Amino acid sequence: MTIPRALVGGAVAALAVLTGGCAATQEPVEAPGWSVAELVAQVDAVAAPQVRWTPCAEQVVPDTECAAIEVPLDYTDPNGRQLALAVVRQPARDPERRIGTLFTAAGGPGGSGVDWAARGEMFPGELGDRFDVVTFDQRGIGGSSGVRCFPDRVRALQLSSLLDPVSYTSDTLAGIHATAVGTGEVFGEFLRLCAGARACALGAGGAPADELGARDTALLDRAKTAAIPVGAEPETVSVGYGELVQAHAMPLYDPATGWPALAVLLAELERGSAGSPAVVREILSAVATTGDFLDLFVAISCADNTLPRRPDLRPELAAESATSAPLFGPFWLYLRRPCAVWPAPGPGYPQRR
Incomplete structure (x- = not known):
């Protein structure tokens, strides 16, 4: 892959x-x-x-x-x-x-x-x-x-x-909210097109989109409690909640290869001990972000955004973002969590104005 x-x-x-x-x-x-x-x-x-x-x-x-x-x-x-x-x-x-x-x-x-x-x-x-x-x-x-x-x-x-440059630089929370809602809408379309499609590993059995959504929610709820194991020992791979949420968001950018990969991942998670740990590892590796990329993402986005410089507000902001985008609101917000302590000037850098 x-x-x-x-x-x-x-x-x-x-x-x-x-x-x-x-x-x-x-x-x-x-x-x-x-x-x-x-x-x-x-x-x-x-x-x-x-x-x-x-x-x-x-x-x-x-x-x-x-x-x-x-x-x-x-x-x-x-x-x-x-x-x-x-x-x-x-x-x-x-x-x-x-x-x-x-x-x-x-x-x-x-x-x-x-x-x-x-x-x-x-x-x-x-x-x-x-x-x-x-x-x-x-x-x-x-x-x-x-x-x-x-x-x-x-x-x-x-x-x-x-991106909307105004919300990106002057109202970052609104920008994150819009991104999260949009991601949720794309995921809904993924489920709709997957339903009953033979080429979609998750929906090949003919289940409707709402049933696929319920099955996906069940996987996410399981992962919140404990990582989901796939495959038999000693090759078992366990997928935690954070990994699973990222594996939902990132493949949605690419309908040609990302959407089928997401469907395969979810199907393998449902199979549990009968699933293929090698396939799961490959998909997770493909959607993972590297340390170098994350370093640059943090340095640039924290210089650009207007998030409150208070780490204690993050849970409250995440809860607010989850009201309209339960899965993706907190995900996009917490990608910027280092910005709460980022040493940026109070009024922002000159290029933001």
Whole structure:
């Protein structure tokens, strides 16, 4: 089983970044003393970096080209310290019909574009046929240092997994609530389509969606009391409540591979000692988040959010979020639990305003 690729999906933009200049600076776009026009002029005064593409190492990113480019840390000092950006390109599959380059950024926050490309074809269909697809490791991620690009320097734009920037930065609880409700709605659709579907391991017996939901709730209730064992000793694997909730949320991003994997996991949990521990381990491994990703997720999201800096309020906030999203409200909230003690400035960082 492959890791569901949509888990790393994020905003996608066709930008004139590497060829038209991408400003890497410690100041926000609306930095005191500089207008946007002045900042753009600083970038235009610096020659665009020359990109020398070479085949990526096969074990890293197969069938793609890689490069490392340098841009100034401070565009007012173009000969000063430089930042290295790790970049990868998936050439257009139909070069005769190629019309340009699509620059794409992995989401998360904290996702690596290079890691995303390493998992396989980034964009199938018309986009991958007619565009070279280029992605990179963003500021502080993977092989790159900090990077900031100006949004008025865009020729064409395509967005997916779009977040509301207002609620994300100024009303994080509302944003978490919306995410949790949306996740619940997607899970409901998963159950509806699974019901009676021969290709769905959980619903192949013909049970209706409400019965599948009741069976799922029973598994979750069991896991709250004690981890659910799958398989016979000595190969038994036990799945705890936290693992099970995450295994509900993450596969929902990817209907093609994630939804079938979730159905198989739930079916194996129901089988208990007769289930396959190897299959369960594989699925849990595919939906797990790495320590490196979580470190970056915490550092970025805690700098951006407006959650109360009081750890004692977390149970109360979780209970409130569970009123409309019983399973996913607390899950999305507690992903940000380190933010309760994160040493961010009281009024927030400048880039949030």
